[in-house]
Amino acid sequence: GMGALLAQQAAVESSLPPMISPLQPRLDRSMSSLTIPPPACMLRPLEVPFRYLFGPGPSNVPPRILAAGARPIIGHLHPEMYEIMNDIKKGIQYAFQTQNNMTIAMSGSGHAAMECAIFNTVEPGESVLVAVNGIWGERVAEIAERMGMLYALAKHKPVLFFLTHGESSAGLAHPVDGIGDLCRKHNTLFLVDTVASLGAAPIFMDQQNIDILYTGSQKALNAPPGTAPISFNERACQKMFTRKTKPVSYLLDMSHLSNYWGNDGKPARLYHHTGPVSGFFALRESLAILAETGLEESWKHHKEVAEYLWTGLEDLGLKLFIREKDLRLPSVTTIAIPQGYNWREILQYIMKHHQMEMTGGLGPSINMVIRVGLMGYNCQKRNADLALAALADALRNCKKSKA
Structure with missing residues (x-):
């Protein structure tokens, strides 16, 4: 019966050469060669306090959006994910009031969208004009300087004019009407930052002749930080896709990102980077709430x-x-x-x-x-x-x- 079988198995095993022995010292050594022990803090549970976030953002996130972000992960290249990304694109087009095909959400905060806009449209040696109406204008000026650009509308025809619509450091909503028309005259792209204002103050991308518009997920859209809607019109795409040099960033390169979002007319979407799947779930939900509210x-x-x-x-x-x-x-x-x-x-x-x-x-x-x-x-x-x-x-x- 069973006992005899087990005895037979034991006999067979004892007659086998001792496979494990040469490995043992190496295993012991690898076990004892850890010089960094598990950190004590990591053996305690995560604690996050409840706070009223009544600062300039991030904002408190409603349970419905938190729940969306807690859904099971799917692959970033699964057809269901593409469908969610297509929904996000339509939601952004509504929020921005634009028909631009080249509309996506960046993986990253508003800064990722800001750098994406500049790195894709501006080439080394070209000039940029920045309205410094607060900290964000200063920061873009710094990014522009780092690329070795000079800016002044009179001397150098700037390829880009940057304006912050929702200037959260000053609490200012900058008037936008008429600026887009001026930029058209000077063949300058009009780039607008609405991170602090989108959903809270009126903006009309197409009607106001804004060439590139972006926002963040964590303010009036009240999703968690980490995704950043951005849209480029035809003028911006023309400049972006006929450039002589490659953008300085691979991650933010719109020729790859437009494919990832299915915006380049190619049948296949190829792997570029892994988008923040849960972040996209949450962003879709926040755009859905905006659409329901109006x-x-x-x-x-x-x-x-x-x-x-x-x-x-x-x-x-x-x-x-x-x-x-x-x-x-x-x-x-x-x-x-x-x-x-x-x-x-x-x-x-x-x-x-x-x-x-x-x-x-x-x-x-x-x-x-x-x-x-x-x-x-x-x-x-x-x-x-x-x-x-x-x-x-x-x-x-x-x-x-x-x-």
Whole structure:
């Protein structure tokens, strides 16, 4: 029976040459050659606090979008994934109000889209003109400088003019009308950054003659950070695809990305890089919410809540940094630092006692403003009330200098 079989097997095994023995010392050595032990922190569970993200972004993400990002992963080249990417493309076209075929979402934050726009359209030696209306203009100027470009509209015909529509460091929504027409006259591409404004303030890519437009996923679209919608019109594509030199970045090269997104008319989509699958699920859901809400409704809602917040801030005796109402960005409000207070203390107090993020300035606006952002999912009057209560509490409890 069974016992006899096992005995037979044991006898056979004991007669086999000892296969394992020469390997044993090597195995032991590989086991004992670890000089870095498993880190203690990694043996503790992940902890993430709940916070009200009422700064300039990222924004709190609604359960529906978090749930979309938690769906099972599929391959980035599976037909179902292509269908989701096609949906995303249509969602971006709606959000941007454009019919541009060359519309995709970058794998990365708004910065990836910013660099993609510049690296693909500008060649070494060409000049770029940048409107520095805050930190993001400064940052693009720096990227442009790094590529060894000079810029000045009069001297050198710039191939690109860059403008930030939603300037979150200043809390400014820059007027866009008419600029696209001017750029057409000078044969300059008009590049617009709407990272902080898309979904919150009106923008019309086609009607306003914007050649390249991009945004990020983590502000009014309230998806997690990590994807960045971008669109190029025919003029931009013409410049981009007739260049003499290859773009400096392989990852951001639109000749590859346009194929990955099925925009180059070729039958096969080839492997270029692995897109953020879960990030795309979440982005699709956020664009779906925008489509269900309606763009105009979203713009109106952001404006109403912003105006409610502005009134509340003025009732607290605070001054708004941008005096002209029409120029204020609805998604991010900048408050002039109240006299006699240390802004860092105010923010620390609000974080400690209210679990609420607001931030100071950035770049040119540092030490000048406190920034409060209510966008997308967070854009609610009850959140404005929470923010106002936290500020009022901080103003009562933070020490004021005599000055």
